[in-house]
Amino acid sequence: MAASELSLAWDPEIDTPATIAIVGGGRAGIEAALYARFLGYDVWLFERGRPGRAWQHVSHVPMSGTWQEETSPLGRAALEAQGTPLEVELASRPTYGEYVQRYLTPLAKTDLVYDSVQIQSTVRSISRCGIPPGAVVSVQEAADLEFRVLVDSVSRGPHCPIVDIVLDCSGLQPVGGLGPGGGWAVGQDRLEPGHLAAQRGTDHASVVGAAAGGRIVLVGNSAAAIRCAELLRDCEGDRIQRWTWLLPGRAGDGQASWAHLPDALAQTASVLVDRAPSEHWAALEIIGVERMTQLETGGWNLELRRRADETVEIQCDDLIVAPPEWPDWQICQPLRESLAEPPDRQADAPFLTPHPHYYVLGSKADRRAQKRLARTLDHIRAVFALIGGRRDLDLYQTIHPRS
CATH class of the missing domain: 3.50.50.60 (FAD/NAD(P)-binding domain)
Structure with missing residues (x-):
């Protein structure tokens, strides 16, 4: 019209x-x-x-x-x-x-x-x-x-x-909630700006500098998350003991996760996720994060909603949050x-x-x-x-x- x-x-x-x-x-x-x-x-x-x-x-x-x-x-x-x-x-x-x-x-x-x-x-x-x-x-x-x-x-x-x-x-701005449906996870209010990829930066030193020998969890399917994933992959077995990529709302074939991204970036993401799991890394499909508890050691315990009737827990030393983006x-x-x-x-x-x-x-x-x-x-x-x-x-x- x-x-x-x-x-x-x-x-x-x-x-x-x-x-x-x-x-x-x-x-x-x-x-x-x-x-x-x-x-x-x-x-x-x-x-x-x-x-x-x-x-x-x-x-x-x-x-x-x-x-x-x-x-x-x-x-x-x-x-x-x-x-x-x-x-x-x-x-x-x-x-x-x-x-x-x-x-x-x-x-x-x-x-x-x-x-x-x-x-x-x-x-x-x-x-x-x-x-x-x-x-x-x-x-x-x-x-x-x-x-x-x-x-x-x-x-x-x-x-x-x-x-x-x-x-x-x-x-588009990052969605604040990491829980199902975009709601906040219990304990999410304890996240500091340094945990967000946008504030942390996505250069090599910013992503892995504080996680030597540690376990890292990356949450999100945004452009910033993909850049972080590339850097984490390059440091597997070197400075990082193990890292896990949590993909909120990922469809069974993985295509819907990247529909909002430029074609080249979506292809990069698909290649990263489709790698076989190893002792150094894994990708996990989730509906959302139900609860986040900060440990006395400074790390995190995450309760994840995988399906409507299934939750799992995972622990990490460092957490990087790069949520999806919406208006x-x-x-x-x-x-x-x-x-x-x-x-x-x-x-x-x-x-x-x-x-x-x-x-x-x-x-x-x-x-x-x-x-x-x-x-x-x-x-x-x-x-x-x-x-x-x-x-x-x-x-x-x-x-x-x-x-």
Whole structure:
């Protein structure tokens, strides 16, 4: 369905000058910021780390598409205009690390985007101006109110920009619960940040440095978990006595576990898991972790739910948690609570949310966007066609690099 054919209870058109807040500095966020700046909108892009931070765990993994497929003509044109053209063979496939280094980071540093980007800036919440706590308004009333974005920035401290439009490109966040159905395991509140793969890091020293000669349990089927598994495999029998990989919710053939991952990473995971068990390692399918008890020695005793009527226990000296990732809507919870009757999301327009002028892009709108940039670009094009009130608006067709 074309953007102009959508049936909305509010008017999506907002002319320039208007201010857009973009949450997340991955490729969806950077591409959206570039598109908005080309059209003359003021943009604030908030990234809690640095552009491409979410891919640091898989920097060595080839992307699913070629340079041609994983970059936009608008992005390549912007780099060319900056005097730093993307000099690669467009038919070749980059790794995630190469993509961030040679395309995403330079794009964020172009004159058009650079002043809009705030790195090390975490968005804590997004709410509407003019609505008292606990009050509810109609969709039509909400459409006339600006957004208040609470940002905690390393350089500026806490501050609250007021914006007209929000593009949520924050992607997928780790699920907190390790128990069945995503609930918390008993004792999970005793986990410290150092047990999480994201905080621990996924380099060799971080993963195995504190586990010389010990028993390690790795929990999760995320990209970070796979990177940890590769490192643990390489250290079997050397610094690690034994390690066990707990795979929550893994299907019988293993395929469903990796459906959310890029193809190359899913293949890596399958090869790792399908190895024969040995004295140094094993993979264990579980529904979830029921109970976690920290031992006096500093290790852990884990009670695992393997089937509805079966539990087993396992002990380890060190625990690495890298849970699966799903959309996190916590930052816009105040918006949800302020609408009297939020409309349903439209399946044929996944970038729309029940909240007027609040859009989602990238993997938060469609998990398939993790594997193909084309889906994200389609959504960016559709969103700005809505905002601009122009069905024919498509910068990807009108702006191309000369070379």
